Amino acid sequence: MDNEIKTPVKNFIRNIIDDDLNTGKHTNIVTRFPPEPNGYLHIGHAKSICLNFGLARSYSGKCHLRFDDTNPVKEDTEYVESIMEDVRWLGWDWGDNLFYASDYFEQLYEYAEILIRDGKAFVCDLNMEELRQYRGTLTVPGKNSPYRDRSVEENLDLFRRMRAGEFPDGSKSLRAKIDMASPNLNMRDPVIYRIKKTDHHRTGDSWQIYPMYDYTHCISDALEGITHSICTLEFEDHRPLYDWFLDQLPVPCHPRQIEFARLNLSYTVMSKRLLLELVKNNYVNGWDDPRMPTIAGMRRRGFTPEAIREFADRIGVAKANSMVDFELLNFCVREDLNKKALRRMAVMDPIKLTIRNYPEGKIEELDAENNPEDPSAGNRRITFSRNLFIEREDFMEQPVKGWFRLAPGTEVRLKHAYYVTCEELTKDAEGNVTELICSYDPASRGGWSQDGRKVKGTIHWVCAETAVNLETRLYDQLFTIPDLGDIEEGKSYLDYLNPDSLVVNTKALGESSLANTEPGTHFQFLRLGYFLADKEYSPEKPVFNRVTTLRDSWAKQKNKQ
């Protein structure tokens, strides 16, 4: 990735940064990726990660990884581990800049006392229900809390006792004193500390109170010297509060919050809640199910970091809500794997092909290139014999117009091998074709013909004597409709789960080398698609995940008819 010399596409954030650099507001930039460790990262996070780390790299700045761990009831170290793994896998490096909001708890607490001393925060005894009543609604202003005018001394005393654990959960909160009549609900005396007698995954039982996001995030940014604090659109309404806290407190700097539109991808969901539900209720097989849009799932499916980064670059960054076509992701992974994946032959739905004029018992070896896009990938030897299997789809008894694969009486090339002509076929009682009897042209060895005759069709095959059985897992979209945000009244996203999102095919056959590779290796199965040896792969049970199919202009042509 370091030798990419692409000029970055302009976007409104880069424009802001360029301005800040030109005007001298900043001489270098610092961004951050601030996940809450309460779930696995998904492709939407990848957009944000690539944006923040990408900006830092592009401007020779820094990007911090900061865990926004202010809510111990939802967070867990399992998630911090997986997040770090995913960010690293995507190819980014935070260096020494690993932070936790929980590292700032003491500082945050001291700042809260300053707010109290300045009369800008108070301890409120309203419970959650009362608080809701007092907050008002979108159209009617809120009412001041009856506890709003407590003295500084009383507030300080109460707040310290909150910290000491003297009060039960939910009985009191610390609130900022701003404006209950503000049309922006976030400014209606927002809660900044709540009591939670819950152990924190990093601070253990040392805190009984935990700061809220709005209060924590801006201060964390300021303490770390973040210059551009990039977040998603739903925080736009929070920006006045972000700025308010920083304006009240003696913080080292005042970062600028910039909001961009989160990623929506067709045929999938991106909400942590929904993804968690899919996992918990076993609609998928865990966070790394290859159908999941999680980084872990995409990694297991066989998407590459390079493809995901390319995707993130291509979708751009803007403020308008949008839905990106999944095909772009497929394009990116094909583009990457086309250069890198070794070619192999495998047959998903085998049909027997016998070459009647090929000597019985003879097995010969032929040369096959590993990757036509990359000569350095070298060649391999593959075996050929009288008994082969080809793809059932590659034969048509009554060929349609434009068909140039195998049919009775027609000649095709077996990739890397010989020309064969179909002369006869056998059928079972139901009339299904069970075997194709062919003849071959011994002079066409290697797939060439000296007389220069044209053979339009080339098909893949495997040698019956040496082929190995494969389990292939053929993945398709998890959902049947592109926009899960737009579903029929009374229906749930679960009603749109694609029953065919996973088809396990155990009858596939592949060339023998496929039983001798490592989990995590990518291949292109000729004419079929890109596959990854799954983590469950073993030589005894070779399991391959289909990452994506190849482009198929024949299928397209067929669909038009």
Added chain:
RNA sequence: UGGGAUGUCGUCUAAUGGUAGGACAGCGGACUCUGGAUCCGUACGUGAGGGUUCAAAUCCUUCCAUCCCAGCCA
């Protein structure tokens, strides 16, 4: 019916008052031992109306549509 935002090819995204451009998808063709890859060509767009200007996607104005906000979640 409060507040905040956003509307550019089918989709994503540039154009910072001066030729509406790129990518994906589509279509057509060339080439090909993968109907793959590659190459070439092509169609398609400024939400609507008014105004300012020599000139408007861009500025003003009125409307329309969509998204977000009433957690002691982030």
